[in-house]
Amino acid sequence: xxxxxxxxxxxxxxxxxxxxxxxxxxxxxxxxxxxxxxxxxxxxxxxxxxxxxxxxxxxxxxxxxxxxxxxxxxxxxxxxxxxxxxxxxxxxxxxxxxxxxxxxxxxxxxxxxxxxxxxxxxxxxxxxxxxxxxxxxxxxxxxxxxxxxxxxxxxxxxxxxxxxxxxxxxxxxxxxxxxxxxxxxxxxxxxxxxxxxxxxxxxxxxxxxxxxxxxxxxxxxxxxxxxxxxxxxxxxxxxxxxxxxxxxxxxxxxxxxxxxxxxxxxxxxxxxxxxxxxxxxxxxxxxxxxxxxxxxxxxxxxxxxxxxxxxxxxxxxxxxxxxxxxxxxxxxxxxxxxxxxxxxxxxxxxxxxxxxxxxxxxxxxxxxxxxxxxxxxxxxxxxxxxxxxxxxxxxxxxxxxxxxxxxxxxxxxxxxxxxxxxxxxxxxxxxxxxxxxxxxxxxxxxxxxxxxxxxxxxxxxxxxxxxxxxxxxxxxxxxxxxxxxxxxxxxxxxxxxxxxxxxxxxxxxxxxxxxxxxxxxxxxxxxxxxxxxxxxxxxxxxxxxxxxxxxxxxxxxxxxxxxxxxxxxxxxxxxxxxxxxxxxxxxxxxxxxxxxxxxxxxxxxxxxxxxxxxxxxxxxxxxxxx
Amino acid sequence: xxxxxxxxxxxxxxxxxxxxxxxxxxxxxxxxxxxxxxxxxxxxxxxxxxxxxxxxxxxxxxxxxxxxxxxxxxxxxxxxxxxxxxxxxxxxxxxxxxxxxxxxxxxxxxxxxxxxxxxxxxxxxxxxxxxxxxxxxxxxxxxxxxxxxxxxxx
Numbered sequence: 001x002x003x004x005x006x007x008x009x010x011x012x013x014x015x016x017x018x019x020x021x022x023x024x025x026x027x028x029x030x031x032x033x034x035x036x037x038x039x040x041x042x043x044x045x046x047x048x049x050x051x052x053x054x055x056x057x058x059x060x061x062x063x064x065x066x067x068x069x070x071x072x073x074x075x076x077x078x079x080x081x082x083x084x085x086x087x088x089x090x091x092x093x094x095x096x097x098x099x100x101x102x103x104x105x106x107x108x109x110x111x112x113x114x115x116x117x118x119x120x121x122x123x124x125x126x127x128x129x130x131x132x133x134x135x136x137x138x139x140x141x142x143x144x145x146x147x148x149x150x151x152x153x154x155x156x157x158x159x160x161x162x163x164x165x166x167x168x169x170x171x172x173x174x175x176x177x178x179x180x181x182x183x184x185x186x187x188x189x190x191x192x193x194x195x196x197x198x199x200x201x202x203x204x205x206x207x208x209x210x211x212x213x214x215x216x217x218x219x220x221x222x223x224x225x226x227x228x229x230x231x232x233x234x235x236x237x238x239x240x241x242x243x244x245x246x247x248x249x250x251x252x253x254x255x256x257x258x259x260x261x262x263x264x265x266x267x268x269x270x271x272x273x274x275x276x277x278x279x280x281x282x283x284x285x286x287x288x289x290x291x292x293x294x295x296x297x298x299x300x301x302x303x304x305x306x307x308x309x310x311x312x313x314x315x316x317x318x319x320x321x322x323x324x325x326x327x328x329x330x331x332x333x334x335x336x337x338x339x340x341x342x343x344x345x346x347x348x349x350x351x352x353x354x355x356x357x358x359x360x361x362x363x364x365x366x367x368x369x370x371x372x373x374x375x376x377x378x379x380x381x382x383x384x385x386x387x388x389x390x391x392x393x394x395x396x397x398x399x400x401x402x403x404x405x406x407x408x409x410x411x412x413x414x415x416x417x418x419x420x421x422x423x424x425x426x427x428x429x430x431x432x433x434x435x436x437x438x439x440x441x442x443x444x445x446x447x448x449x450x451x452x453x454x455x456x457x458x459x460x461x462x463x464x465x466x467x468x469x470x471x472x473x474x475x476x477x478x479x480x481x482x483x484x485x486x487x488x489x490x491x492x493x494x495x496x497x498x499x500x501x502x503x504x505x506x507x508x509x510x511x512x513x514x515x516x517x518x519x520x521x522x523x524x525x526x527x528x529x530x531x532x533x534x535x536x537x538x539x540x541x542x543x544x545x546x547x548x549x550x551x552x553x554x555x556x557x558x559x560x561x562x563x564x565x566x567x568x569x570x571x572x573x574x575x576x577x578x579x580x581x582x583x584x585x586x587x588x589x590x591x592x593x594x595x596x597x598x599x600x601x602x603x604x605x606x607x608x609x610x611x612x613x614x615x616x617x618x619x620x621x622x623x624x625x626x
Numbered sequence: 627x628x629x630x631x632x633x634x635x636x637x638x639x640x641x642x643x644x645x646x647x648x649x650x651x652x653x654x655x656x657x658x659x660x661x662x663x664x665x666x667x668x669x670x671x672x673x674x675x676x677x678x679x680x681x682x683x684x685x686x687x688x689x690x691x692x693x694x695x696x697x698x699x700x701x702x703x704x705x706x707x708x709x710x711x712x713x714x715x716x717x718x719x720x721x722x723x724x725x726x727x728x729x730x731x732x733x734x735x736x737x738x739x740x741x742x743x744x745x746x747x748x749x750x751x752x753x754x755x756x757x758x759x760x761x762x763x764x765x766x767x768x769x770x771x772x773x774x775x776x777x778x779x780x
Contacts, residue, residue, distance in 0.1 A: 038706070039678065039706055039709050039710045039713070040674045040677075040678055041671060041674045041675045041678055041710040041713055041714060042709055042710055042713045044670065044671050044674055045656065045659070045671055045713050045714075048659050048664060048667060048671075049659060052659060052661075083709075085702060085705055085706070085709075087702070110709070111705060111708045111709035111712055112705060132709045132712055132713055133652045133655075133709075133712040133713040133714075133715070134713070135652075135655060136655060136658075136659075
């Protein structure tokens, strides 16, 4: 790893002994880890532990510095471990930045094992969540996340790749056509995989390549390319944005329909997530395509920044949106007036549940444009979206509303298959949300819950938060939700196909099954929710490792959920090892808790969730296209 | 005092500390992390912990003294203290922090103040005990002996 500088606030554990060859042979030895924690004690301990694992450790105590390090050294790290609670930047925000910009696996850690926090980790796309105190055993295996991510990316992406690009484990090289970061990090893992895949793909790509007969390197969605993509999508309109047409519009030599298709999928997820509308089953594409979504067209005439400035948009939302979308403020193009813009789900809760930081204001003022993703078809009908939006839009300004309406319309298209949320808002709902599956669904109908993790490698960025935020806005969301219910169910638009790969992926490191919702409490307003919840099958996010939530989950204070309804306990089931360190939350769930948010909305006098949730016997993964 | 005796004393003392809950398995993990390349690792980390905790406790005291108590800030501090105390194995401090957090969540000022006292107390206790333990350890090392492993407690 070549770190050009050595600011006092961070240290590197070893200096550049790494040669690619050495790393390759001894993987995971030499795994390059960046640890971020403001607690000096923990930081030191982690550093030592990681070094004992023979990893190459860089530690820093501030998120800003971490980001700077990462940006300056895009290929310099394989995995990031970050604390959740940090004074200068929320760990989740950092997580998003990293996901967007660098697409590295990020492991969150905290002394907080509350379910809501862990959930946040999942929804924001963390690969794992470690509970402090972190033990050696937990750190020993973090390399798996690196490998897994790469693996998924290979699987997800349509590959066309030339022989040379894959092999380059050049850490120094920045923008290669292939995904450099991935390859270089888990180098040896990558290499043999690359060769294998390459062979397969070379054969395939030649046949199916419809734009060129050349062997193309794996497509890197650069800012410019993405911008073209976005423009094309806008031109076509979300509904009509099919890969073939986008491809034609983009007119980029060497780009194939498949590239566009997979990118489109991710983009949709991303938008959905950003907008905070209920997650589509595909979940959010967070980290997988970090860099690609940098520039987001601005909503026509809609400037988030000004919105925020005018106080209509909670600054934090703005910041987070920006952070999420830009991760660095690329330029935004103006979209056409007609393009639907994903609603800025600006809820008090803020999509990303970030706290208000002055820094965010800075970000906002820093000239980053407020660009909302536009035209991402979601599963909601416009009508619903409008309704949703209207009800939810306390914080929206009029223009925002307008744009949001259209956005919402596009955003929340219920996909029949992704009615995860719709119907079963139970713990699974949680899960589904987490997995970015149709949050909408949960709200609306009890349709099958589909967990779609598609584009995400195992870290799925589910727009759960967003959707919840949307739904859970304090303003009469209930009507919203009911509306949503109707509408969400009305089927998908734009043919968004839920992709369940993610779920599969997720399940790779998690055991499906009943999960322990430990004291999942939400103000279940309506029985609907309960029923819905009951039915949701999903792979639970967190594993109840040593989780005594059942016993522990104390009464959930209504106040904590801030819901009108009394809270009901959601029955929890024990989850087999889900791959998170200690999964679970036993504490009261904050408002950010998806489940609670969702449930809150569903205030129709839900009875005890337990009965309705059908958690008994675990989650049924029926709808999961495993 | 000869080395064996010192080592025995060390083990006895450590056993008491573990039994009384002042330390937990995490401390053993730290001990096990120490090696030739980092012979002072435990001392280093424990010192960091003391420093950091002192600061946090001071901040907490100040914050609780305000006219309008900022419970969010309190929560953040306590969370941090909980994290570091658990990382180092200071179990009683950690537990005190957990209790503190509950009161903080309820915005119960009086409860918080009581908890703060409790946390401070536990902190001072574990501080003195750790110092004693580490002193014993240093004596052993100075006498050329090896530090007994505490793995049975992890």
